[in-house]
Amino acid sequence: MKKYIVLIVILCAICSKKTYGQNNTIDIISIFKPESNELKVTQSINYHNSSNTTLNEIYLHNWPNAYKDKNTPLAKRFIENYSKNFHFAKDKHRGFGKINSIYIDYEVATWEVTEKNPDFFKIILNKPLKPNESVKINATYVVRLPKDKFTKYGVNTVDYNLRYWYLAPAIFNKKWYVYNNLDLDDLYIDFYDYNITLIVPVSYKVNTDLAIIKDTIKDVVRYQLIGKQKTDIELNITQENNFIEFQSKPVSIITNLTSEKLNTAVQTDILNRELDFLKSYLGDFPHEKLLINRVEYDKNPVYGFNQLPSFLAPFSDTFEWDIQFFKVLSKKYIDNIFVFNQREDAWLADGIQTFLMIKYVEKYYPEVKAIGNISKIWGIKNFNLSKLGFNDKYPFLYQFATRKNIDQALNENAASLSNFNRKIVNKYKAGLGLKFLESYLGDSIVKQGIVEFAKNNTGKLAQSSTFVENLKTDKNLDWFKNDYLKTNKKIDYTIKKIHKTKDSIEVTILNKRNFTAPIQLYGLKDDEIKFKKWLVGIDSISTIKIPQNDFNRLSLNYNFELPEYNLKNNWKNVDKKLLNKPVQLKFLKDVENPYYNQFFYTPVYRFNYYDGLVLGLAISNKTILEKSFQYKLTPSYSTKSNTFSGSYSFIYEYLPEDNNINKFVIGAGGSSFLYAPNLTYTSLTPFAAIEFKRNSLRDVSNKVLAASLVSIDKEKSLTQTQHPETNKYNVFNLEFGYSKPDIIDDVRFSTGLEISSKFSKLSLTAQFRKLTDTNTQFDFRFFAGAFLNNNTETDYFSFALDRPTDYLFQYDYLGRSETTGFFSQQIIINEGGFKSKLPVQYANQFLTTLNTSIGLWRWFEVYTDVGFVKNKNEKLFFAHENGVRLNFVQDILEVYFPLHSNLGWEITEPNYSSKIRFVLVIKPKKIYNFIKRGFY
Structure with missing residues (x-):
């Protein structure tokens, strides 16, 4: 076997058309096996040491191996992004890059790969490689292509979209720049001359922007693919080819990102215009052909297109396809001219692309609005949002991030950026920075700077710092080089x-x-x-x-x-x-108009059993962008009780810079609704909170310290039997909460102290949810609460085993005072967390419970709860129960079916349907917060 491998390596070297000199060259012979989704590869690399350092090792990226199992950095990245697809995928769908042999100058070499970093490895050189010397690396390996549902690259039913599919030498510049594959599409590789022999079954077609020579041998086709001074080589292998080659000038474009609504001639004219525009800034494109795969657009779309309903046709067919294609084309154009380290130095590449997008729209589509033709619809055209130009979205979304204090520095490592910042905000901020420099320095200086930078760096490894240094201006740009690029400081x-x-x-x-x-x-x-x-x-x-x-x-x-x-x-x-500034009244929430003092009135609704459907009008100063001071007044009318009700809130937020604190919040809120038939409560709650900064914006953990004073005044019933202490009271509440809601390991912890005139008590809640490797969910929840003193005469303020009384009016009960009927079956998992209504329901001394559930199939789970309940002058009560849990959406929609408890077999009892409990959240904001996880 070893002799066979050596023979292949030697034949590959003999057949290579490259010279063994100072050129960086990569020669590949690959056999495509669709039945196993594999590539059998023999690769030869001529590596030239262009540094002034003698090398004893060489690093190669093996990014296909990032898919090998659920423990790689890529697999962990998917979990950070709240995607479980890869974690629970079958091994045959994951892929790998398995190295069989490596030779250095035709001698067997030693290589080292670690479990921590399986997607790059170190080759130990047989002898030191001095500056300006070259070495020949030969490798044989197998690549199994993953399913494309993970990163959009890989295998689907008809296509094989290949990117980062071969061994790629790392770049050495005083140190080795090696990176994990994190689905950022940012492999840092130098320019190489490529000679690729790809053998595929005769039923398959290969799409590429390399020069092609092909011949058919029996039932296979051999493609000879040749390209000079290229970086990453993308390929499409398909049985149902939907790629078209446009004869655009001076670069022909092969793409499947086409428009069904525009004919080929129109699309070609648009491409010619785009290429001419890009040439005016970036110079001549260095190759004759360019491959653009729809996958690249799908991964980084034009935000604003895919958020608007297509049936309204907000943009013309020409504009939409033009801008979509220009976004991908401009990125590919930049990547083919010079190479940035886009993991550590991406701001200029992002900035130039966004700047060119802005200038292109300014020149050819100055009249297009951010929401397109929707801005002309009656009822919408009066909104300030409808007046925003298409280019106004860039500062708007940057402001959106800064107002939430979730923006990050432009020079921050791309792996540390949140998805929102990496895909949108940092690109926009970089482009806006160049646009501002254009205004400050003069139109020609920035454009000429881009032209000169492209000219001087074509075919080279580029660094962003040299761009600003070489701008021809006498004006001081230290503020830009330091604060704008290196911090997330705000300008105000x-x-x-x-x-x-x-x-x-x-x-x-x-x-x-x-x-x-x-x-x-x-x-x-x-x-x-x-x-x-x-x-x-x-x-x-x-x-x-x-x-x-x-x-x-x-x-x-x-x-x-x-x-x-x-x-x-x-x-x-x-x-x-x-x-x-003049006052302006606006219907519904809108984009902020800085020229007016704006007041918004918005119809709102809510529901509870006593008020019925509550229709209200929220009057506030809150726009789409966050504000430091926000108020909201909501007078409302209850359709069932025919009474007036409402709520109000006043909040001030302070976002400190360079601090361990992310946000200070102080404010007050209150409400007045029915808590029982024809009985009203009013609440007043002044509060303050500190939200601590996360370690990074990719860290999903959250820590909050909050204090509040809750004042409740409940209307008395003419036939009231409850003690008067339940009618009017004040409770001081001090809480600390920590949560880290990972999609695999969800950890939450909170502790609270409550002090009132008649009682004081401490409580602690800890929750842990685990998804095992077999996609089985385990839920554990522990609660412990104890009174420090208790002079109350009712159980209204006691710890509840199954359904808290909610004396602080902080839970979304649909019928909070119901003891029978459908609404009494609603449960909010808090305090004891039991589902069955046991003989001892409250604890006026202490309560300790453990709630557990185990997933059996998808959303079908079984639960078991145990606890100890202690009341004054009574024996310790041991509570237990088990049953079935239908966990459709965690904490949003759940149903519990009790089976057995202290009451015996509940399932056999009459009126069993009244024992079924449910969790139901109907507030849109809570549902939205659940969906957006991992993006900000």
């Missing part, structure tokens, strides 16, 4: 005050953040610009003097060229008025 300027003198105006500008950037001051009259001036170096507060002119308002950053945190504080009237 405001006009503090205006003082008019005889012939001039003194304007005091305040910098509200620790970020000093240039900003423009505008003088306006009826939205017409009469004056503008660049202001630089304002690091705290500064007063400038400008001449009086024919304008009546001053504005900072009027055109929103600077990505600023808050625009609402950028306006001042030159002459004093009662209101600095």
